Structures are given as C-alpha cells and as structure tokens.
Amino acid sequence: MSLTLPRRSRARTAALLALVLLAAPACADDRSAGGADGTVKIGLLASLSGTYQAVGKDIRDGFQLYLSTHDGKLGGKKVELVVADEGNGAATAVPAATKLLKQDRVVALTGIVGGGSVAAVHPLLTETKVPFVGSNGRPEIKDVSRVWHTSYLSDEPGEAIAQHVRDDVKGSVYAIGPDYQGGWDELRGFTEAFARAGGQLANPDGKTTFTPFPATTNFTPYFARIKASGADAVYTFYAGSAAVDFVKQYAQSEIRDVPLYAAGFLTEGGVLDAQGDAARDIYSVLNYSPDLDNAENRAFVAAWKAAHDGSPTTYAMASYDAAAVLDRAVAAAGDDATPERINAAIGQLGQIASPRGTWQFSSTTHAPVQKWYLRQVRQDGRALSNTVVGDLATVGG
Numbered sequence: 001m002s003l004t005l006p007r008r009s010r011a012r013t014a015a016l017l018a019l020v021l022l023a024a025p026a027c028a029d030d031r032s033a034g035g036a037d038g039t040v041k042i043g044l045l046a047s048l049s050g051t052y053q054a055v056g057k058d059i060r061d062g063f064q065l066y067l068s069t070h071d072g073k074l075g076g077k078k079v080e081l082v083v084a085d086e087g088n089g090a091a092t093a094v095p096a097a098t099k100l101l102k103q104d105r106v107v108a109l110t111g112i113v114g115g116g117s118v119a120a121v122h123p124l125l126t127e128t129k130v131p132f133v134g135s136n137g138r139p140e141i142k143d144v145s146r147v148w149h150t151s152y153l154s155d156e157p158g159e160a161i162a163q164h165v166r167d168d169v170k171g172s173v174y175a176i177g178p179d180y181q182g183g184w185d186e187l188r189g190f191t192e193a194f195a196r197a198g199g200q201l202a203n204p205d206g207k208t209t210f211t212p213f214p215a216t217t218n219f220t221p222y223f224a225r226i227k228a229s230g231a232d233a234v235y236t237f238y239a240g241s242a243a244v245d246f247v248k249q250y251a252q253s254e255i256r257d258v259p260l261y262a263a264g265f266l267t268e269g270g271v272l273d274a275q276g277d278a279a280r281d282i283y284s285v286l287n288y289s290p291d292l293d294n295a296e297n298r299a300f301v302a303a304w305k306a307a308h309d310g311s312p313t314t315y316a317m318a319s320y321d322a323a324a325v326l327d328r329a330v331a332a333a334g335d336d337a338t339p340e341r342i343n344a345a346i347g348q349l350g351q352i353a354s355p356r357g358t359w360q361f362s363s364t365t366h367a368p369v370q371k372w373y374l375r376q377v378r379q380d381g382r383a384l385s386n387t388v389v390g391d392l393a394t395v396g397g
Contacts, residue, residue, distance in 0.1 A: 046111040054270050056086060063320065139181060153365060161261060224254070240271065243266045264285055292357065357371055
C-alpha cells in the first residue's frame with residue numbers, strides 16, 4: 001500500500017526538504033558498526049501517530065520481534081535501534097529522517113509507511129549514502145541503488161489478481177479507488193493487467209472512478225453509479241478508516257450481492273475487526289496471510305502471538321523480513337560494517353526464506369520477486385480472518 005500525499009502538499013514538502021538539506025551540517029561519513037564486537041545502529045522510521053498509526057506500529061513491532069528472537073543482534077552485532085515518527089507523511093518524515101541519518105548517523109534506515117515519504121527522503125539517502133530497506137509499498141523511483149523493499153511496488157497487487165478476476169467474473173468489472181498516488185498506482189496495476197487479459201471495465205468512460213481523498217466518507221452515491229453500470233463485480237483499493245466505511249456501507253447497499261475483489265489492505269489487520277460481518281466473503285490479493293503453511297511462518301506467527309493480541313499483518317511480516325535482510329547483510333559486511341558495505345551485501349543475498357514463502361530482490365527494481373495469494377474473508381473459529389484460498393501470479397523482476 002503506497003500512501004502518498006495529494007498533489008497540493010508536494011510543493012510544501014519540497015520546500016521543507018530544501019531547507020532541511022541547507023541547514024544540515026556537512027561532515028565526513030565515517031559511520032560504521034565498529035569492530036567485531038561493535039554495536040550497529042539502525043534507524044526505523046514509521047507512522048507512530050496520525051492516520052496510519054496502526055500500520056506504523058506493526059512495522060515497528062515486526063522489526064523489534066525479529067530482534068527479540070535473535071538475541072537483540074543483527075549479523076552477530078548488538079543493535080541500537082533508533083525509532084522515529086514519520087507522522088502523516090513527507091512533511092514530518094523528512095526532518096525525522098534527517099535526524100536519523102545526519103545526527104544519529106545510522107548505518108541503515110528501514111520502515112516508512114508512505115510512498116510520498118519514501119520519495120521525499122530519497123535525496124537524503126543519496127547524500128548520506130545510507131541504504132534504505134523499506135517495509136511498505138512504494139512508487140517507482142528511478143535511482144534504486146540504495147533503495148530496497150521487502151514489501152511490493154504499489155501496482156503489483158492489482159496486477160497479480162487481474163487474470164483471476166477476468167477468469168472468475170463472467171462480465172464487466174467496476175474499478176473504484178481513492179484519488180491520491182497510492183490509489184492511482186493500485187488501480188492502474190489492476191486495470192492495465194485486466195485489459196491485457198481481455199477484461200472489460202463497467203465504468204461508463206472505461207476509466208477508474210476516483211473518490212476525493214480524504215474527504216469521501218459516504219460512498220452511497222458511488223454505489224448507485226455501480227448499480228447503474230450493470231457491473232458483474234467490483235475491484236477496489238482502500239485502506240484505514242476509508243476501508244472500514246467502504247466495506248460497511250457496501251454491505252448495506254443495493255449492490256451488496258455484487259462480488260467484491262480488492263487489494264488486501266481493504267481487510268488487513270485491525271480494519272477487519274472494525275468491519276466485522278460486513279467484510280464476510282470479500283476476496284483480496286496479498287503477498288501474505290498468517291495461515292500459510294511453512295516453517296518460517298509457523299515460527300513467526302507463534303512468536304507474534306506470544307507478544308501481541310491477534311495475528312500478524314503483512315506490514316509486520318515485511319518489517320520482520322527487513323530485519324532478516326539486514327541480519328544477513330551486516331554479517332556479510334564483516335567487522336567494518338559501513339553503509340556502503342551493507343548496501344553491497346544486500347545486493348548479493350539471493351533467495352530469502354520468509355513467512356510469506358521464499359523470495360528474492362529483483363535486480364532492476366530492488367523489490368521482491370514473490371508469490372501473491374488469493375484470500376477470502378471467512379470464519380476462523382470465533383473470528384473472521386483472511387483465509388488463503390489459492391495461489392495467484394508471481395510478480396516482480
């Protein structure tokens with residue numbers, strides 16, 4: 001899920017970034033993890049306040065879970081984890097990242113919820129030559145030499161499920177999502193792949209319907225449009241409180257019997273608890289589910305449940321994997337674990353055993369080449385859960 005600020009915020013963000021870069025003192029980059037018994041300092045930036053606080057906390061807790069189950073070490077070195085609040089987006093992420101990179105002098109940065117935050121922080125990574133191992137969705141970035149992601153690119157969920165929807169739905173599909181960068185990316189991934197598969201959109205103009213963000217809380221008028229279109233199914237992406245509003249209102253609407261497909265964030269984590277029975281039977285696509293049957297996932301879920309209420313999310317899993325990546329990279333970097341040596345080591349990791357299943361970094365995008373799963377909201381004991389009902393495409397490269 002790439003969460004990017006609307007266009008009207010970008011000018012303010014760019015100005016703020018310029019001021020921060022001018023004000024920050026220049027200094028020689030001599031940071032490293034020290035000797036064989038030295039401490040490695042890692043920066044974690046995530047939304048610990050604001051709209052996507054729940055996502056940010058899962059990212060923080062996933063990384064910390066890996067440390068707690070690995071004796072507080074990465075690559076055999078004790079870790080000093082410096083945590084900072086990304087807030088609601090780039091305007092607060094930039095100064096927080098500046099402190100981590102220039103004052104705290106971390107050897108690697110991880111986390112970040114918002115795609116807009118990633119784009120705004122990117123110049124700082126270039127300047128300080130510090131690698132970033134992100135653990136949530138991101139938009140396309142031209143220079144990924146120091147940018148790695150353990151999650152996904154924002155257009156990949158829709159791309160992964162498009163063929164299944166084309167095969168499963170005998171008719172047209174209505175595409176709808178929020179009007180900001182994350183929504184544009186998520187829906188573009190679906191609509192372009194759906195068109196290549198021979199699918200037809202039910203939207204009257206043949207284009208996705210975008211709802212004003214974050215202003216839209218009443219989706220009833222849009223449901224009327226969907227009914228009028230004669231759509232045989234709906235595909236969407238929403239997250240956070242918008243996902244709760246959309247799903248609850250959908251279940252009460254005149255199109256409640258129209259099958260609903262979505263990027264997995266629509267029903268992921270705490271939003272499913274808030275949606276309750278309204279989410280039942282929704283199909284979604286995601287790179288993870290807690291019920292995947294592999295040794296890494298069984299150990300991960302057991303450790304998570306021992307420390308937290310409920311099951312882990314894709315956000316927690318991706319951050320746990322970010323720690324696993326840094327664990328191997330710091331070890332490979334040796335005694336002099338500088339940012340440059342860690343970054344080079346990440347590029348040589350090869351396949352990574354993960355709770356989601358084995359994956360590896362794409363050599364061109366530095367995002368995972370990974371399998372995507374079809375899930376459905378079903379009863380699991382006394383609670384509803386996103387149950388894996390099939391494998392979808394392997395995407396990346």
